[in-house]
Amino acid sequence: MLQKSKTENSKAVITIRDVNKSFGDYHVLRGADLDLYEGENLVVLGRSGTGKSVLIKIISGLLKQDSGMVNVLGKDVANLSPKELLELRLRIGFSFQNSALYDSMTVRENLEFPLVRNRKNLGKAEIAQAVETVLDAVGLSQTINQMPSELSGGQRKRIGIARTLILRPEIMLYDEPTAGLDPITCIEINNLINEVQERFKTSSIIITHDLTCAKAVGNRIAMLLDGQFQRVGTFDEVFDTADERVTPFYDYNFIQE
Amino acid sequence: MKKIVTRISQRFTNMFLELYRVHLFILKFFKEAFTAPFEGREVLRQCYQVGYRSLALISLTGFITGIVFTKQSRPSLAEFGATSWLPSLVGIAMLRTLAPLLTALISAGKVGSSIGAELGSMKVTEQIDAMEVSATNPFSYLVVTRVLATSITIPILTFYTAFVALLGAFVNVSTNESTSFSAFVQSFLESITFLDITASTIKAIVFGFTIGMVGCYQGFHSSKGTEGVGKAANSAVVVGMFLVFIEEVIATQITFLFRT
Numbered sequence: 327m328l329q330k331s332k333t334e335n336s337k338a339v340i341t342i343r344d345v346n347k348s349f350g351d352y353h354v355l356r357g358a359d360l361d362l363y364e365g366e367n368l369v370v371l372g373r374s375g376t377g378k379s380v381l382i383k384i385i386s387g388l389l390k391q392d393s394g395m396v397n398v399l400g401k402d403v404a405n406l407s408p409k410e411l412l413e414l415r416l417r418i419g420f421s422f423q424n425s426a427l428y429d430s431m432t433v434r435e436n437l438e439f440p441l442v443r444n445r446k447n448l449g450k451a452e453i454a455q456a457v458e459t460v461l462d463a464v465g466l467s468q469t470i471n472q473m474p475s476e477l478s479g480g481q482r483k484r485i486g487i488a489r490t491l492i493l494r495p496e497i498m499l500y501d502e503p504t505a506g507l508d509p510i511t512c513i514e515i516n517n518l519i520n521e522v523q524e525r526f527k528t529s530s531i532i533i534t535h536d537l538t539c540a541k542a543v544g545n546r547i548a549m550l551l552d553g554q555f556q557r558v559g560t561f562d563e564v565f566d567t568a569d570e571r572v573t574p575f576y577d578y579n580f581i582q583e
Numbered sequence: 584m585k586k587i588v589t590r591i592s593q594r595f596t597n598m599f600l601e602l603y604r605v606h607l608f609i610l611k612f613f614k615e616a617f618t619a620p621f622e623g624r625e626v627l628r629q630c631y632q633v634g635y636r637s638l639a640l641i642s643l644t645g646f647i648t649g650i651v652f653t654k655q656s657r658p659s660l661a662e663f664g665a666t667s668w669l670p671s672l673v674g675i676a677m678l679r680t681l682a683p684l685l686t687a688l689i690s691a692g693k694v695g696s697s698i699g700a701e702l703g704s705m706k707v708t709e710q711i712d713a714m715e716v717s718a719t720n721p722f723s724y725l726v727v728t729r730v731l732a733t734s735i736t737i738p739i740l741t742f743y744t745a746f747v748a749l750l751g752a753f754v755n756v757s758t759n760e761s762t763s764f765s766a767f768v769q770s771f772l773e774s775i776t777f778l779d780i781t782a783s784t785i786k787a788i789v790f791g792f793t794i795g796m797v798g799c800y801q802g803f804h805s806s807k808g809t810e811g812v813g814k815a816a817n818s819a820v821v822v823g824m825f826l827v828f829i830e831e832v833i834a835t836q837i838t839f840l841f842r843t
């Protein structure tokens with residue numbers, strides 16, 4: 327069983343304060359506050375379209391908030407120079423909702439890409455070694471010469487995670503790692519997320535709809551409701567409520583009629 | 584009536600917004616093209632792609648155009664007993680206009696569309712975002728390399744087209760007159776000038792730049808969904824060809840200023 331509360335005395339690696347973001351008339355994030363503490367797995371729950379992906383895109387600097395502050399590893403993301411932003415991004419791993427593997431490259435080339443581009447001093451052997459290590463960590467060594475189009479959805483997810491791990495990030499952002507996968511593959515991915523936490527000492531934000539996943543990997547849960555994190559705490563704390571915006575999540579996942 | 588007016592004004596606003604975005608895109612190209620890191624290897628790889636994709640079609644079209652153009656011009660010249668002018672007539676027409684235009688149009692169809700589709704699908708499936716978060720600048724890795732590749736390769740292909748078309752012309756000439764190949768080439772070379780070559784080279788570079796730029800712009804700004812990818816590929820071809828024709832007209836006017 328996971329250690330459930332390694333929080334308050336650890337230091338925060340991501341601090342989000344009063345963040346707002348709109349697209350046209352649609353006010354997605356409305357004063358969101360959130361902390362991610364060093365070494366923890368924080369699960370973000372929320373309905374489709376509530377801005378979960380938008381939030382982690384803001385964290386990684388792909389989108390800019392309209393107002394509010396986002397501090398990652400001591401850096402104010404919105405006000406970095408392009409060079410500083412590049413350096414920060416090397417320390418953050420981003421696993422995309424649909425894997426986003428480069429489909430003109432083999433699995434090996436996909437994994438090598440971040441290394442070849444960012445670690446110019448590495449030799450061929452070292453790169454091959456690093457590729458093997460992460461591929462082994464996600465349990466897919468046999469796929470090394472395949473094209474992404476030949477992989478199953480679950481395999482693509484894992485290769486996507488491997489590709490972000492290869493730069494040894496301090497923070498991992500997982501966007502719906504188990505969406506659309508069968509229960510057994512989900513369990514494998516959950517185990518992988520926990521393994522990554524232990525082995526690579528990462529702090530992670532995991533976005534999901536899947537409470538089984540949330541329960542299995544989350545040290546804490548944060549629920550995005552109406553553009554704010556209105557319920558934050560351990561799994562039991564978050565779901566100990568009669569709030570009609572929260573209970574359906576629990577009922578759908580755990581109560582079979 | 585009022586509806587129509589608002590519709591039209593909206594259209595114009597959108598057009599100017601688009602023009603502004605295109606303008607920014609081009610500026611960004613020049614900024615990124617001259618700042619490190621330089622993607623030499625990727626540029627070479629893209630050059631190979633551009634050449635490889637259009638070579639077969641260009642060879643065929645160039646050769647046939649050479650034969651047909653010569654055959655069609657023959658009767659008019661024969662009326663004046665001037666068929667010996669065929670090599671220079673064909674040569675000038677090819678080098679000045681037909682070769683650059685043919686090459687650009689074929690490349691717009693083959694290369695422009697595939698750049699649009701490739702970048703469009705990378706955009707839609709978040710591969711471009713993925714590249715960005717893994718600390719690679721997608722603009723310099725994807726756009727700058729492709730635009731440089733088309734700007735370099737299309738001029739080369741243009742001279743290749745002219746060469747193949749001349750071979751085609753020679754096939755027609757040699758079946759009608761007993762001209763040797765060296766005499767044919769000789770009379771072609773005598774008729775062209777340094778200005779012809781320079782003007783065609785510059786024109787071909789501009790065409791190449793346009794085709795690469797349009798393909799990349801459409802791909803980078805394609806809307807979400809698979810439909811967006813198709814649209815990006817399609818407008819890469821349509822807009823690319825349209826701009827090439829406009830540039831051809833302008834370029835012809837400018838070179839005529841130099842000739843007189």
Ligand SMILES: Nc1ncnc2c1ncn2[C@@H]1O[C@H](COP(=O)(O)OP(=O)(O)OP(=O)(O)O)[C@@H](O)[C@H]1O
Pocket residue numbers: 349352354372373374375376377378379380381423
């Ligand atoms: N680049 C963008 N431009 C315009 N609107 C956007 C953009 N990105 C997101 N949105 C809008 O913001 C809202 C939140 O999107 P987001 O992708 O964050 O949802 P989500 O919480 O991740 O949902 P899901 O669980 O379905 O992935 C959506 O309504 C979407 O239409």
Ligand SMILES: [Mg+2]
Pocket residue numbers: 378379380423501
């Ligand atoms: Mg999402």
